[in-house]
Amino acid sequence: MFKLLKYLKDYKLQLTIGPACKLLEAIFELIVPLVMADIIDIGVSSGDAGYVLRQGGVMILLGAVGLCSALVCQKSASIASQGSGTKLRNELFHHINTLSFTEIDRIGTPSLITRMTNDINQLQYAVAMLIRLVIRAPFLVVGAMIMATTINLKLSLIFLVASPLIALVLYFIMSKSVPLFKLIQKRLDRLSLISREGLSGARVIRAFHKEDKEQQRFNDANEELAKTAQNVGVLSALLSPLTYAITNLAIVAIVWFGGGLVDTGQLQTGDIIALVSYMTQILLAMVVVANLVVVFTKASASAARVNEVFELEPSIKSGSESELTLDSDKDFIRFDNVSFGYGGGDVLKNISFAVQKGETVGVIGTTGSGKSSLVNLIPRYYDTTSGSVSIGGNNVKNYPLLQLRKLCSVVMQKAVLFSGTIESNLKWGKQDATDEQMNRALEIAQAKEFVDKLPNKIETQVAQGGKNFSGGQKQRLTIARAIIAGAPILILDDSASALDFATDYALRSAIKKNTEGTTVFIVSQRVATVKDADRILVLDDGELVGYGVHKELFERCSEYREICLSQLSAEEVQA
């Protein structure tokens, strides 16, 4: 939890003024009974009605000043807690953005969302409580203890026994419940994972009529959560009865031993009353402390979860700070003996090839042969296990990430659009894109026709995930988005799979015509798509089994020929 304290740094003012004002209010609260005592001792005994009224006015004044300082405290608390929470959220979001996919996959999106919302809310609440109560409660405890020692040293020993006992109870309950609070958060994560699956798989679940089973899965996770929450509840519910019992037993001891001291004349009856009221004061303060303990226990569990994210180091870091220049004499893109795996076995084995600027490269192979993995290495979404990938003579590991990402435009297999409008999605590629550029990109991507048919054209709303567009429409829009970026390397990772052949063909010719000088990688299952590429990479089970043009591969590479013959007739192959 302490690692997160730096987010409070900017709120030193609020953190000082807030508790100070709260202290002021507490002091005023303590003065009020004294004023009341004066009313009774002086006003009533002398029968001075004017004095009584005047002191009554003083009490109201004290109350008003107390109100003002309380308001200042509350204002400070809300600024500091919400402000630091906001900052923390911004930082967390920023940090998540720097992480590589491996790390994000490890924690999972639903859990990241809970951490970003639920956990930070707990922390915010803790900060607010900190400002409101943390000074006041110990002030009352310590004050009461000091007052007790001035009355009678021997009896104050009771205080010295009772207070650590209470502290012990607090410690015991806290140490037992912290792990449970963590467990609760974990169970919440599970619940949100199941909800997410239920939403994304709604079609399949309904098709198999598995609503009941999914409901059962959810109910089980829900029941587990409720049980854990119950267990924590049983523990936390012990807190205030136990502290109450300890303080009251201490009161019994004070009265009993105090009685003995009075009997021998070492103590006055009034002193016992005072000691009892101080003990009650400690109890009240301790109840507050107990609540604080619960709040902070929850907060520390949340803090740990937030810190877990902060402690993740991105596995892929920017190479150099300054931009590198590309050496035009060297091969534009080069794979040297590249092997790669996601942790298990190697998905790519000893791959070497070179591509020149402006070439179109087709990548083909069976499912799971490593096509996507291969192109993912170029923009460095993952790092190679051995060997090197270089662009313009520089190893991709040496590029600043931003420059590298600007060099490559990638269209993924899974077409993703973001909520907004078509225009706002296209502008992801280039923020200051003109209408003309956007129209041109739509035209190249074969999307202009259907976009123009939409009632709001380019300003048509896009729902989250682009759900209001068909698979092929989404793919074409994502291609347009990548084209607008105008990067020197364009990677189409099986991104036209939902397009019919006519559109696919028109798309490829348009790309070829309009992106001269751009190096294009086309990953596809279709021979027709890669057939006319300048070079074709044939992958089989992670190995590069062929590299060349269609004709020569068809003659020499058996894997390629097999794929061709599964899709085309003999005349078509020759065409």
Next chain:
Amino acid sequence: MNRGVVKRILGYTSKYKSYLIGAFLFAVISVCLTLLGPVLTGQAIDYIIGKGNVDFVSVAKILIGLICTTAGVSLFQWLMSLCINRVSYYTVRDMRIDAYKKLNNVPLAYIDTNAHGDIISRIINDIDAVGDGLLQGVTQLFSGIITIVGTLGFMVAINFKIAVVVVLVTPLSLFVAAGIARLSAKMFSKQQRTQGEISGFVEEMIGNQKVVSSFSMEEKNEQEFKRLNDELYICGKNAQFASSLANPSTRFVNGIVYAAVGVIGALSAIAGGLTVGQISCFLTYANQYTKPFNEVTGVISQIQTAIAGGARLFELMDSPNKTPDSENAKELENVKGDIEFDNVSFSYTPDRPLIKSFNLKVKQGQRVAIVGPTGCGKTTLINLLMRFYDVCSGEIKIDGEPVERLTTESIRQSFGMVLQDSWLFNGTVRENIAYGREDATDEEIIAAAKAAYAHSFIMHLPNGYDTVITEDGGNLSQGQNQLLCIARVMLSNPPMLILDEATSSIDTLTEQRVQLAFNKMMQGKTSFVVAHRLSTIKEADIILVMKDGNVIEQGKHSQLLRQNGFYAQLYNSQFAKS
């Protein structure tokens, strides 16, 4: 404050009436004993008069009584907390169950058009807020009311007039609190809404991190996130401050009550109507009496968050349900597989008609292939067939029976469906394959996996069939995901089949083999196939060529080629030279 929401939240607790009554009884006992404590202490002290004048026997008796009350207070306080804990956690649990049930009952259009992050936030965060509010609210309410009633009784017993003054002034603090609550309620619902927006945004951006980073949009996203976050900061700050006004304000009002009691008490003492001892006793009780008002206002922000959360939850619960089956709906049994579309029209949004007066007759056992440019309505036909969406006009008949007269469940169970977006859940490979038939034996599962050409890669996974699939099939390639979904359908072996781009991510070699397995499985069964690879549909009995929501050509492969129309054009484009 939204009364309806509070009422519905309380409605959920009514199932646990016995716990609530228990909590109330325990609260009564523990509060009464708590009020008794100071009285006993006072009595004990009264026996300690001075040097040599202490009645130890009486003191001991009273102290034993005090120990007993203490034990009683502790015990009953604990029991009360347990009861309330139970009520609030069970309520939270029930609400979640209902919310999830609702998700299974909304029309798909709801799930398709609402941000998933926001829906999840309602199920997780908002319901949590309701639980916290219940826990705090009920605890304070119960002990508060009893303390008020108890002290009021004591005060009336001591001096009726002053008690009346106290009772008359207190509503002032309630009035102040209510005013503040009204002020902050709006801010709270705004805060919750912004929170939902943030969840939605995070879900979208973090969930698609790959795309985000490939466009280097991290910075722009952070700006947008910052904007949302700042909005949350402002409404969060205002909501928190507004609600925290309540506590000091009521405390101030209580201070006035205290001063008024003191002054009036002192004045009547001067006039001779009250003893000093009675004043001090009165002041103690006046303090005790006003405290619950404070405590209630102390948890007001939590209660308001709870109500705002409840409102968002009920908004989800109140969204319209999917059309239920008609009462006399029949089960679709012994499916033959005759399907008829009769003059069907459909659109997702009224202003954009998609399918217009569509007619089609499919006979038992026929293979129907649907081709056409993207966005022409192929997937929509399947949405209608599976009754994910309902037709706007016209009728769909299965075995001569209009689908409205059949149960949705039996229709869906008659179809096996493989979609382009393959869906796997966080479970083992085995569980995912057996999703459609849980009683399948291991041999059957392996046979299905072999038929779908998934067996060999499954055996390469670290734990074979027991490998746990991470969220959304993250540890498998798209093609492998699809093969598992195919194995799932192969295992369930339904009477009719829908393949919507089912093999789009699979290489053609594997696809051909899978296709053979499908052919074997589909012998004599009606099937619908949407595909772009025309090679996979050449053998279909009917090829529907769709464009802009209409069937423009219809027939067998060879017929259509002869027609030399749109289909021929599509087919030949595969081999066009680029």
